[in-house]
Amino acid sequence: MNPCLKKTTKHARIHKEFVIExxxxANAGTVASTTKRILKNEGFPSHFIKRVTIGVYEAEINVVIHSYGGTVIFDLNDDNVSLTFEDKGPGIEDIELAKAAGFSTASSYAIENGFGAGMGLPNIEAVSDEMHLTSSKEGTKLCMRFDIGDDHIDS
Amino acid sequence: MTVNEMMQNMPLTLVNKPKTVSRPINKLFASDLLSHVIGYAEEYDVLITVLNNINVLGVASLLDLSAVIFTHNAKIKPEIIERANDLDLPLFTTPLSTADIVQKIASLG
Structure with a gap:
């Protein structure tokens, strides 16, 4: 079971899968903009959409700049939006350090492109209701959950 | 203030062809780190930056920013201009530094 899901959801209302190279x-942000479009179409309020979009964008950038590529699963469930990012390595050496604001192992290539400030994981933790990160040399798995809760459909 | 009012009174060159420059401006947001922009900028902000790459547009579009200003006379690549047209996002360049253009726009009130 996805640890970011409060309970097992048999059928997501909307299910999408993405590949990140x-x-x-140049294509970083595709998952985030697709997510934003889906949530907008579903009528979610802009503050909820912003929360989810920030989390997705940061996680997407992490896969692009730090990993050998990976996949993303997006599920819009009855009471939450959940995403699982899974990459093919090389893994995070020290997860606690990686979660600290300002700590970064980004390449100069990433930094030249405006990334690698060490704010990705802290930003995701701040906007999500649950974030779960596991990592080994074979790959990193990051899942995040955003509860729909009170900030449901715009009236 | 709107984007149009800002561009009339400032040393800014519009480098693309957005359908509208009438969006409102919430506030100015100056940063060269996209994670800071994505974390802290808000809808209708104007981003002021030296970062001259396509990801700036991705972030601007995700956050529904009103415009982007590239400082120090940045030369904007054709693919960035094209993408900004698709997104209908006004892009400006200025010969000024980030600090100087912020100060000038802020003086408009």
């Missing part, structure tokens, strides 16, 4: 900075 290594170092594909």
């Amino acid at each position: 290594r170092n594909d900075i």
Whole structure:
């Protein structure tokens, strides 16, 4: 079971899968903009959409600049939006350090493109209701959950 | 203030062809780190930056920013201009530094 899901949801209302290529900075943000479009179409309020979009964008950039590529699963469930980012390595050496604001192992290539400030994981933790990160040399798995809760459909 | 009012009174060159420059301006947001922009900028902000790459547009579009100003006379690549046209996002260049253009626009009130 996805640890970011409060309970097992048999059928997501909307389910999408994406592939992210290594170092594909030109297309970084595709998952985030698709997510934003889906949530907008579903009538979610802008503050909820912003929360989710920030989390997705940061996680997407992490896969682009730090990993050998990976996949994303997006589920819009009855009471939450959940996303799972899974990459093919090389993994995070020290997860606690990686979560600290300002800590970065980004390449100069990433930094030249405006990334690598060490704010990705802290930003995701701040905007999500749950973030779960596991990592080994074979890859990193990051899932995040955003509860729909009170900030549901715009009236 | 709107984007149009800002461009009339400032040393700014519009480098693309957005359908509208009438969006309102919430506030100015100066940063060269996209994670700071994505974390802290808000809808209708104007981003002021030296970062001259396509990801700036991705972030601007995700946040519904009103415009982007590239400082120090940045030369904007054709693919960036094209993408900004698709997104209908006004892009400006200025010969001024980030600090100087912020100060000038802020003086408009």
